[in-house]
Amino acid sequence: MRLSNFNFNLPEELLAEFPAENRDESRLMVVHRKTGEIEHKLFKDILDYFDEGDVMVLNNTKVFPARLYGNKEKTGARIEVFLLRELNAEQRLWDVLVDPARKIRIGNKLYFGEDESLVAEVIDNTTSRGRTLRFLFDGSYEEFRIKLKELGETPIPKYISRDVVPEDEERYQTIYATEEGAVAAPTAGLHFSKHLLKRLEIKGVDFAKVTLHIGLGTFNPVEVEDLSKHKMDSEELFISQEACEIVNKAILNKKKVCAIGTTSMRAMESSVSSAKTLNPFVGWTNKFIFPPYDFSIADCMVTNFHMPKSTLLMMISAFAGYDLTMKAYEEAVKEGYKFYSYGDAMLIL
Template sequence: MKLSHFGFELPEELLAEYPSENRDESRLMVLNRKEQTIEHKMFKDIIDYFDEEDVMILNDTKVFPARLFGNKEKTGARIEVFLLRELNEEQRLWDVLVDPARKIRIGNKLYFGEDESLVAEVIDNTTSRGRTLRFLYDGSYEEFRKKLHELGETPLPKYIKRDVEPQDEERYQTIFAKTEGAVAAPTAGLHFSKHLLKRLEIKGVDFAEVTLHVGLGTFNPVEVEDLSKHKMDSEEVFIGPETVERINRALKERKRICAVGTTAMRAVESAVSSSATLNEINGWTNKFIFPPYEFSIANCMITNFHTPKSTLLMMASAFGGYDFVKKAYEEAVKEKYNFYSYGDAMLII
C-alpha cells in the first residue's frame, strides 16, 4: 500500500487537548471484523467483551520527564532539550533533540535550573536537530537522575499547544507504568482506571506485561510514498518468561488475546517464533507493520484514534482491515470522537 492511502481530513478541533474527566469514561468505538459492525460505547464497557482466561497485553513502560529548558552560555538564549536516550550512564551521555537547533553547536554549554547546578556540553551533532550531550553534575548518578526529574517536565505531544499542567504528570502515565524509559505514553493504556482493572481481574481476565520504551520515532512522519522504504527508529523491548508462558497458554487454548495499544502489538510481533508462538526478547525492535500483514499473537486490539498518514494508523488498518478501518475513521470524524494521545479509543475484535 501507499502513503496516500492513509490520508484523510481531520478537523483540528478533534485533536484532544485534555484527557476525559475520568480515565475509563472516554468513548469507545467497537469494530467487529467478522460481523463488519461498528458500535459506540464508553471505555468502561470493554469488560463486556472479555471472559475468564482471556489475556490483555499491557505495556508497562513509564514516561520520564524528558523535556528540559536551558540557557545557552554567553547569549542566555532559551533552548528546549528533549531527552531521547541515555547512551552512557557513567559518562552521562544522552541523545537529545534541541530547539532551536541552528543555535547549538559542538562545544556549546547549556545551563539548567535557576541555580545553574546542571550543565551540559554539546559533544556531537547527530541529525539536523539531534545532538549528543555530556551532562556535568557534582553528585552521584542517583542524584543526577533526581535532578533531571526535578528540572524536566512531562513530554506532552507537540500538537498540544497549552502549557503542561499539574494533572498531566499523572494523566500522561498509565496506572500500570513501572519501568521508566519512554518519552511518550502508550496511550491506549491511559483509558484504564484502577477500578476497571479490578473489575476485569474479578471477571478472570489475565494480564501479561511487556515493556516497549516508546521513542519519538513512533511519531516521525512517513516521507516516502512506497511504505516498504520507510525505516522505523529502534525502540527497546523486553518480554520475560512469565508473559511468554501466559500468552502461549492462551494461544493454545484459543482465548481472546488483546494487545493494549500499538506498542504492545509491536512488542509481541517482534518476538514471534517459527511456530507462531511468543518468544522471550531483551533487545531492540524497528518493526514496521502496515497492510497487508499476518498477525501471529494477538487476535484483538485496543488503540486510540490516530492522525493521518501515521505509522500507528497503518498498524490499526493492517489489523482491522484497511477498508473497515477507513469506514470507522469516517464515522469517528462524523461522530466527533477525540483523536490522538488524550483522545478516545477503538476496540477491534
C-alpha cells in the first residue's frame, strides 16, 4: 500500500462547514464487511445494530480553546498561535504552531488580549512541531489557565472558511467530553446526543471510556509514498482498569466491541495483551495503523468520512478492507455525504 492508493476526488462542496441541525440526525452509511452490503440510514438508527452486553468505546477527551491571536512587538503584526502541548506547567512552556511562521524569530515577544495582559516569548524555533513559547504572566497557574481560556477560541479545523460562531463551542465537543487536553475533537463521537446515549443504555449497551488527547499529528499530511516511513506525532493516552474490565467482559461473552472513532481504535490497539485483551495504559502513543493490519480488540467501528491521503482513511482501509472502503467512499461522494469533522458518519460492521 502506497500513499497514492489513498487519493480520491473529493468535491469541495462536500466538506461540511456546519454540523447537522441535530447531533443524531446526520446521515449514517452502514458498511457490512462480510457481505459488502452498504445501507443508508440516519445516525440515530445505530440503535438497531446493537444489543444488550455490546460495548461502545468512547474517547472522553475534551477540546480546549487552543487558537489564540496575538500581536508581534514593534510591528503589531497579527499572529495566530495554536497551542499544541504544554511542556512545563511551572515555567509555562508550550509547543505551538504560529502563522505566518516566517515572521517569528527566537526572542520575539507576542502580546495577547486588548489589555496585553498576556505576553509570550519565543524561546525555540526549531522543534519539529513548530515553536516553543514561554508565557509571561503575573498570577497563579490557575489564573494563567483561566486567561488562556478567556483569550482562546474553539479550534475548528482550518478547512472551515467561516469564522467561529458561539455554537461551535458546544458542537465541536462530544457530550461526554470530560478530560481536557485535545486540540481537535474525536469527531465520530459528535453524533451522539444525550437522548441517543440514554436509549442505547436502556437497550443494555455498555460504555467504556478511554482518553486519547488528540494533537495535530492525527491530521499531519503524509509526505512519503512508502507508508512504513511515516512517523505519527505522539499523543497522550489513558486507559483505566475499569474500561479494560468492561471491554474484556464483552470479548469473553462474544459481544460486539465498537470503537467510536479512529482515536478510540488507536487507543485500544496501543495496549493489547498477548491474549488479545485490553490492558490499562498511562503514557504516550504514536501508533500508526495502515493496511495490512490485524486488529485485536474491536470488531466494529463508527467513523466520519476522511480526507484523501489521510492517516485516518488508511486506518479505515485496514479495518474494512481497501476495496470495500474505496467503494464506500465512491458511493459517499455520489450520494452527497458530508465529509470531515462536521460531516456524516459510517458504521463498519
